[in-house]
Amino acid sequence: MQDEKAFIAELLNPKTQNDAFRKLLQLYQKPLYHHVRNMVLSHDDADDVLQNVFVKVFQNLKNFKGDSKLFSWMYRIATNEAITFMQQRAKKSGISSEEVQQKAINKLESDVYFDGNEIQLKLQKAIAILPEKQQLVFKMKYFEELKYEQIAEITGTSVGGLKASYFHAVKKIEDFLKTD
Amino acid sequence: MKQFDLDNDPKIDSGFRIPENYFEQFETKIMSQISEKEVKVISIFETRKFWFSAVAAVFVIGLFTTMYLNNIKTENISTEDYLACATTISTEDIIENLSDDDITAIEESLDLYDQDTQNYAKEYLY
Numbered sequence: 001m002q003d004e005k006a007f008i009a010e011l012l013n014p015k016t017q018n019d020a021f022r023k024l025l026q027l028y029q030k031p032l033y034h035h036v037r038n039m040v041l042s043h044d045d046a047d048d049v050l051q052n053v054f055v056k057v058f059q060n061l062k063n064f065k066g067d068s069k070l071f072s073w074m075y076r077i078a079t080n081e082a083i084t085f086m087q088q089r090a091k092k093s094g095i096s097s098e099e100v101q102q103k104a105i106n107k108l109e110s111d112v113y114f115d116g117n118e119i120q121l122k123l124q125k126a127i128a129i130l131p132e133k134q135q136l137v138f139k140m141k142y143f144e145e146l147k148y149e150q151i152a153e154i155t156g157t158s159v160g161g162l163k164a165s166y167f168h169a170v171k172k173i174e175d176f177l178k179t180d
Numbered sequence: 181m182k183q184f185d186l187d188n189d190p191k192i193d194s195g196f197r198i199p200e201n202y203f204e205q206f207e208t209k210i211m212s213q214i215s216e217k218e219v220k221v222i223s224i225f226e227t228r229k230f231w232f233s234a235v236a237a238v239f240v241i242g243l244f245t246t247m248y249l250n251n252i253k254t255e256n257i258s259t260e261d262y263l264a265c266a267t268t269i270s271t272e273d274i275i276e277n278l279s280d281d282d283i284t285a286i287e288e289s290l291d292l293y294d295q296d297t298q299n300y301a302k303e304y305l306y
Contacts, residue, residue: 018211018215021211021214022207022211025206025207025210025211026207029203029206029207030203033198033203033206034194034196037194037196038194038196041196043196043197043198043199047202047206050206051206051209051210051213054210054214055210055213055214058214108195112197113196113197113198113199114195114196114197115195115197116193116194116195116196117195119192120192120193120194120195121195123192124195142186142191143194170186170187173184173186174183174184174185174186177184178183178184
């Protein structure tokens with residue numbers, strides 16, 4: 001964004017707030033939807049989480065210090081909301097977060113908003129066996145096509161560390177895909 | 181066995197689909213949600229609830245303070261006051277429990293034998 005400070009000022013000014021927030025929504029709803037959807041897998045859950053994300057963003061705009069970019073701040077909120085959502089679901093059902101994810105993958109086959117073929121479903125299964133951090137890095141790099149520098153800003157990890165995580169993730173996934 | 185090279189093979193799509201017009205509807209939904217949050221109406225019931233709680237709190241504090249003070253009073257009541265008020269104990273009961281020393285002490289404290297009293301006694305009693 002050209003002048004982020006001016007845009008943040010518009011978001012905080014009650015007179016310009018509505019228009020500015022609509023602009024923010026139009027800019028970020030698609031990338032954040034995909035980010036959340038990649039984590040929670042089902043469309044309905046992604047919709048619930050994304051609503052919480054934007055309401056939280058709106059409520060916390062006044063606390064936004066501008067130390068980080070709006071982009072990475074919003075991605076962080078979305079990531080945390082998606083993780084919290086999965087943890088709460090696990091707690092409610094009395095199972096682990098991994099089991100919740102496994103269940104979500106099993107549901108994909110009958111999901112009307114998933115028309116993936118066999119290899120796409122297998123890719124989802126391969127991702128699910130990775131440690132949480134590698135999953136996140138892989139999804140952000142491979143599906144969302146974010147740059148390492150952007151992922152570093154969002155996750156607060158070094159670019160070198162992220163490259164290593166992605167490399168390991170790709171290796172494990174390729175090995176999984178090779179097997180029948 | 182098929183080899184996979186994720187970074188060089190054609191990209192595997194996530195397979196996720198989105199309902200038609202989802203983002204247009206989402207935008208409208210969020211804009212109405214946040215405008216609801218902006219105008220926060222405080223209902224009369226909420227204001228009343230506040231005053232009910234305030235009055236209840238004052239009442240409870242008052243009750244406990246009174247109970248606490250009463251408790252202190254009971255602890256400080258002297259044996260003399262207790263005996264004076266306890267009507268089931270007769271004067272005879274008290275006398276029976278007094279030793280000679282006690283009686284002498286009472287006589288001294290009452291100062292029965294000062295000059296005026298003795299004169300009065302001589303004049304009218306003997």
